[in-house]
Amino acid sequence: MKHFYIIFVMSLFFVFFCISIFNQSTKISDSYKLPNFKTENITDLFPKNIDEINNLTKLALEEAQNSLKFIYDIKDQEYNFKNIMLLFDRTTANFSYKFSTLYVLTMVHPDQEMREAAQKSVMELQKFSIDQFSQNQKLYQILKNYNESRVASSEKIADFEEYFIKETLDSYKKAGLEKDDQTRELIKSITQELGVLALDFDKNINSDNRFIKVSKEELKGVDDEFVESLKKDQDFYILGVDYPTVFKIFEECEIESTRKALWYEFNLRGYPANKEVLNKIIVLRDRLAKFLGFDSYAHMDIADQMAKTPTNVINFLNDISDKCKLKVSQEIEALKKDLPISIDLVENKFKPWDFKFVVNYYNKKYMMLDENLISQYFPTDYTLKALLDIYEQFFGLKFERSNVQNLWSEDVQVLKVYKDNKFIGTLLLDLWPRDNKYPHACQVGIVSSVRDKNYDIISPAVVLVIANFTKPQKDKPALLRRKEVTTFFHECGHAIHSLLGSTELANQSGTSVKGDFVEMPSQMLEEWMTDKEVLKSISKHYITGEKLPDNIIESIQKNQNALIASHLLGQVAYSLISLNLFDKGESKNIDLIWREAHDLLSEVTYGCSDYGYCSFGHLTNYGSKYYGYLWSKIYAKDLFNKIKEHGLFNREIGELYAQKILAKGGSQDPNELLKDFLSRETSSEAFFKDCGL
Template identity: 25%
Template structure:
């Protein structure tokens, strides 16, 4: 998943000049760590030990006040509006506010508590109102429009042109051109949406932490030793030594669904996991409908019938027709493969049990894994010893070294926000520090589920012409070490690491003038290219041979096991694709609706009908936990994962042809994709790297859906300027 963003902040509030302060006593203004730049820390990193919950609200109030003064100075400037005194001045405003927000929001997801959640609710409307007050400032809008209207005569470079265009679009799409009652309505709706999305995300985290499942006896059959050890440790921490406590944390849930021999246990976990937030104190059912209504009402203010019509305007896809064209084309291409897969799994399960088997939703992972083991002699758990986390860190970081020449040096003097977190300096080929990366790998009750990358500070050039180095983090939920074993990853978890590290490289390699165009600040359907590109290396022997070795013996992973990873990489491709399409189609359904959704379950059922693979399970649905679209930045944008898959497969085909670590190809990917952020249109950047627009062929060939000799299918990405 792409970086976590403070979704309630409009894009006009830029992350600039984010060095912060020294602090000591919580609650006193003089010692608030956010009130001055961090001049006493390593590389200007955040002094987490000095940050207290009581510091946030005073710092936000101060930041809002200071940015309002900066905005007033722009509006009241007696000189004629210019690119520098208006657009760049706006870009550089809000440094003090963003100093606190770029700490608050990452920690709200990675290391939260009840107090922090309560603070986020109080800040939600305040920050939304502040953002809206900027975008609806008529004096500011007039100056921006004045500069924009004479853009043809300004002789701007491409990056300056993009900053001007995005600033203008941001204001225009945030109500600056609205008048009278419509302006006030936009302000009201923006504030309401901020509160709703914040509440949705909090409900997901709060309910997840309420679940604990105690298993014993035959219920434990089939579960790997590593899972049982983790469950025993969890029980011990609760004062019940000798028992087994399970939660619905993602690594635990996935292990139970894949390995538990008891269908009843699998069904129990499935129903609990997929009925979260559908009822009770933390229900998101009505909140979802309210979010969809509010977004649609915002879109209507801009003359759009649906939110998707509004949201897709500034994407590579451009409109709903192009999104549905891709999703439906993929469904048509992958459905036959999924049907063949299910027929094979059902036959295998029936033979194994001696009775006809009906494949339920909670059976797929179990029997698919059993078939994979039988067909390829592949046991994912047997691979864990070869993927000890520290070795994987060396391998994943080493990928960047082989491709781009950068190295990573852990620095214990850089403060971290939790004992599990590590901080590394990133060193460029000239042995200069180019940024900082924090790694946060293990589940905890203060962390939301999933995996993501975020920024504590963006890269940019400050007003003095100095480069401000990026500080990024990658956050995951891997199996935690036990008393007897280190953290041992599955290949899937290694793939997750590669994915988030790709986002991190996008942020670390950024070489732009403006923070708002830096790193991952690109079109939503382009942002997943660097992350998904990295995933391709998981099935490359030359990469795995460099770090995968047994954590006890030091023996390298046997060639036959590497071959099994490669041979099984296409296994379940049909299922995996249709599952992703179900998410994308549901997202589009929520954001193309033209009326209030009275029955969210029915909306989800209808949306996924064309890609459904199992019988409907009463009470189960994924929309109430779908934080990507209801609490994140993927509203009418979840299709972008498949869109980016087309791009990443097409891009990796260049490396397959020229060499996995070919320097010329890697340099081109770095300079044209990773370094340029959102400074130019993504298709312009992609064509500069690839030499042509992408086709869907490489993806279909990689997944074994289309033989390599078949002619090209139609291109899924609309033609853009050179």
């Protein structure tokens, strides 16, 4: 009884706290305030129960409505950047972090009722955002009128402020705010429906916990420690479709029937529900593009990106594909020369569930790269700390572990982040697989970092890195596979961008950049994984304490591009899928588009019942812009080569990179940022040369 009384009192306190905020927020000064979460009170950011979810939702709506009213009530003659554009920036930022907080719960919370309540709130806030922000004609007209009066009055503003105005007004025009009333209502309706469908698509992937059951004999080739770490149902072992399990089985299990069965389940994630959802998304996105005056959704989606048009993207992808063809043939022939005994080809092609097994066999035998052996040098606790040490040295950061309790899982690690002895934000790490958790790896910028004119942080960043790494086994600590270490470098690249990309406007902070540029900082940091000094610094054998041996490092460096053309062609295939699904026309044969792109990988047979597009999560949040990974890789290689000339632990070049690229966030055109850092135009030469193409 006492326990329930305490909960009741706490919930009352939360309600009273929220009510007091609602009353105070009638003052315009409160609408300019941004969140200021310290690491010690970071748990206050995340609701602990359904009542708190509902209260946070109500708070987000009421604060946004109050702030919008202030904007509406400003007289024309009183217009200036602060009371129009800055207030607009702060209003959307305060709404956005509450939305992001709730969205995170849908991705990671272990309790189904909490996920469902958060999902309901996210849908409510999403609808409000479309109605009151992105499709709000009254708000757009005020922003437009302000810009006209600003030009007429010659109000002096900074370049980043002018860029913000231009980008904001352009986005409103692109969203159809110049259209007639009837068309705008249709656009709003479609946008609302697309938002719901995108949430459904993601939920169907996250909640798909399919598995197969196999005997001990059907796991031949897989090490005993991994086998014993699996859940069991009587005498059978349960293989889920989480990434650590899937890759382990694909690469090491000698029993083809096991690999095949798991391959089918892995490629059925989200099916059949997401096939129907994706068809609806394709139809609605095409209609939306037509209403907005574009030939296709792909044209609309890419119009404001670095690439500008789908034609430019196609030419870019064709160039990579053409350069890869000869090397792909050479790579495949090398694999075919000596196949494992259990492998047979079909019409001289690999079966899809065999390909990773063959590659792993080839790597071990001919490249001296045994990934199981190498993982013994990457115990998670040591390697992650060593990676953070590199960021400390290169960027001048300091990470301090904080013993914060009462987050959604005891797995979550919490780090305070400092720069020049000043607190700049909180980094959360949720790295282990759980049922119903987001199944891939990503970074979520929950609270944007904002600074004042004196470069003092007024709103510290809150950043979450989600991954699904190999868990500890019975007699072993968690050991990271080399691919997982690279993934951590990648996602922390986004996190560093969020932490160091502190700008005066929240909407320009961190990763708020062009969609085909956002992957550049993360992919640039991936390149660190090929450097000998870096590999030495982040490795330590979990038993002996020895560093990664020189002969293994030499093999890694010598063979880093051994199968690069096959990898790049795979990325081209996924890029074409995302383009072609959203090309002109409502009616698309999704299975045919998926298969035609797969045919680029002509040395691997197509598996019937391959519905991998149902778990291709990038289709909702990246749309037709999956090509951005390859597009930004060009820049990443170019910048990495310049940095390497100075040294990968060189603080001076790290500070320069942070200052000229990361710290700018989205406050400037990325082409200008790149040219400023490189002191020249960007070039693809480094990319193709490093790839051996």
